[in-house]
Amino acid sequence: xxxxxxxxxxxxxxxxxxxxxxxxxxxxxxxxxxxxxxxxxxxxxxxxxxxxxxxxxxxxxxxxxxxxxxxxxxxxxxxxxxxxxxxxxxxxxxxxxxxxxxxxxxxxxxxxxxxxxxxxxxxxxxxxxxxxxxxxxxxxxxxxxxxxxxxxxxxxxxxxxxxxxxxxxxxxxxxxxxxxxxxxxxxxxxxxxxxxxxxxxxxxxxxxxxxxxxxxxxxxxxxxxxxxxxxxxxxxxxxxxxxxxxxxxxxxxxxxxxxxxxxxxxxxxxxxxxxxxxxxxxxxxxxxxxxxxxxxxxxxxxxxxxxxxxxxxxxxxxxxxxxxxxxxxxxxxxxxxxxxxxxxxxxxxxxxxxxxxxxxxxxxxxx
Numbered sequence: 383x384x385x386x387x388x389x390x391x392x393x394x395x396x397x398x399x400x401x402x403x404x405x406x407x408x409x410x411x412x413x414x415x416x417x418x419x420x421x422x423x424x425x426x427x428x429x430x431x432x433x434x435x436x437x438x439x440x441x442x443x444x445x446x447x448x449x450x451x452x453x454x455x456x457x458x459x460x461x462x463x464x465x466x467x468x469x470x471x472x473x474x475x476x477x478x479x480x481x482x483x484x485x486x487x488x489x490x491x492x493x494x495x496x497x498x499x500x501x502x503x504x505x506x507x508x509x510x511x512x513x514x515x516x517x518x519x520x521x522x523x524x525x526x527x528x529x530x531x532x533x534x535x536x537x538x539x540x541x542x543x544x545x546x547x548x549x550x551x552x553x554x555x556x557x558x559x560x561x562x563x564x565x566x567x568x569x570x571x572x573x574x575x576x577x578x579x580x581x582x583x584x585x586x587x588x589x590x591x592x593x594x595x596x597x598x599x600x601x602x603x604x605x606x607x608x609x610x611x612x613x614x615x616x617x618x619x620x621x622x623x624x625x626x627x628x629x630x631x632x633x634x635x636x637x638x639x640x641x642x643x644x645x646x647x648x649x650x651x652x653x654x655x656x657x658x659x660x661x662x663x664x665x666x667x668x669x670x671x672x673x674x675x676x677x678x679x680x681x682x683x684x685x686x687x688x689x690x691x692x693x694x695x696x697x698x699x700x701x702x703x704x705x706x707x708x709x710x711x712x713x714x715x716x717x718x719x720x721x722x723x724x725x726x727x728x729x730x731x732x733x734x735x736x737x738x739x740x741x742x743x744x745x746x747x748x749x
Contacts, residue, residue, distance in 0.1 A: 419486025428493040431473035439469040441483040498531035501567030513554035521550040579612035582648030594635040660693035663729035672736040675716035
């Protein structure tokens with residue numbers, strides 16, 4: 383009986399030890415079993431970045447109890463975008479590449495598009511400016527944001543005959559208005575440029591007075607200041623065209639008198655007083671210096687007055703003895719026997735002709 387009880391006790395201990403050994407081996411087997419990665423999933427399949435901007439990718443591994451969940455990140459083109467060991471993606475230059483996450487032989491990818499940083503605003507330092515023809519001025523431009531990918535500015539003018547622009551430098555050419563446009567990307571700003579005339583400040587004539595004779599000419603020269611005045615056109619006028627005329631500064635005397643010649647440029651004027659003086663007679667001559675007549679006969683005397691352009695060539699006639707001979711407009715009429723002097727006078731100059739009136743002796747009768 384005692385032996386039977388002892389044998390049963392030993393048997394029970396044996397089974398307990400055997401079960402313990404089996405359990406221990408079983409636990410070690412499960413502890414050493416490797417659980418592989420079945421899939422990887424990224425939080426994004428496509429992201430868009432700008433240069434130097436960042437975004438973070440996160441990866442989830444299935445199953446969650448995979449033995450080795452360590453993640454490796456790689457980029458298809460490090461010049462376009464890089465990726466850190468933590469999945470932080472950084473844009474480098476414009477383009478497209480693929481970021482790949484790998485764990486346990488499984489991969490997942492995300493397309494990364496690096497796009498340009500656009501210009502958001504263009505601002506000129508002036509909205510309106512005024513220049514004179516020939517004037518220059520520099521416009522400055524501000525392009526935002528500072529990290530815009532392409533901050534290149536193009537400059538245009540609405541009218542190159544009025545003002546031109548090169549790199550923001552304005553050059554005015556003629557009076558008028560033009561719009562200058564600065565453009566970067568799709569943004570632009572404008573400046574209105576008004577080219578104003580350079581006004582005449584003074585005009586002067588080379589002569590303030592001049593004396594002339596009828597038929598003579600004199601040319602007046604006008605000096606207009608400043609030298610770069612926009613419109614230096616000179617207009618000429620006379621106060622009395624019957625006395626003197628003017629064309630392009632050339633004055634022509636017409637008759638005795640006084641006249642004012644005016645030169646005008648812009649709103650400025652200058653004058654010259656022209657005095658047209660008479661051309662005096664220098665000599666008077668008669669075609670005869672003596673003549674013999676009989677009572678009742680006539681003779682015509684012809685005067686020559688010099689110079690040909692003498693202002694007053696009127697000839698007056700006189701006789702010193704109207705009983706002997708009279709004169710009218712150069713026609714001398716003998717009156718009675720004797721001698722008379724006929725005088726022709728023009729502007730203080732004179733000439734004479736001696737008229738001898740002879741007795742009328744009848745012709746002898748034939749025998």
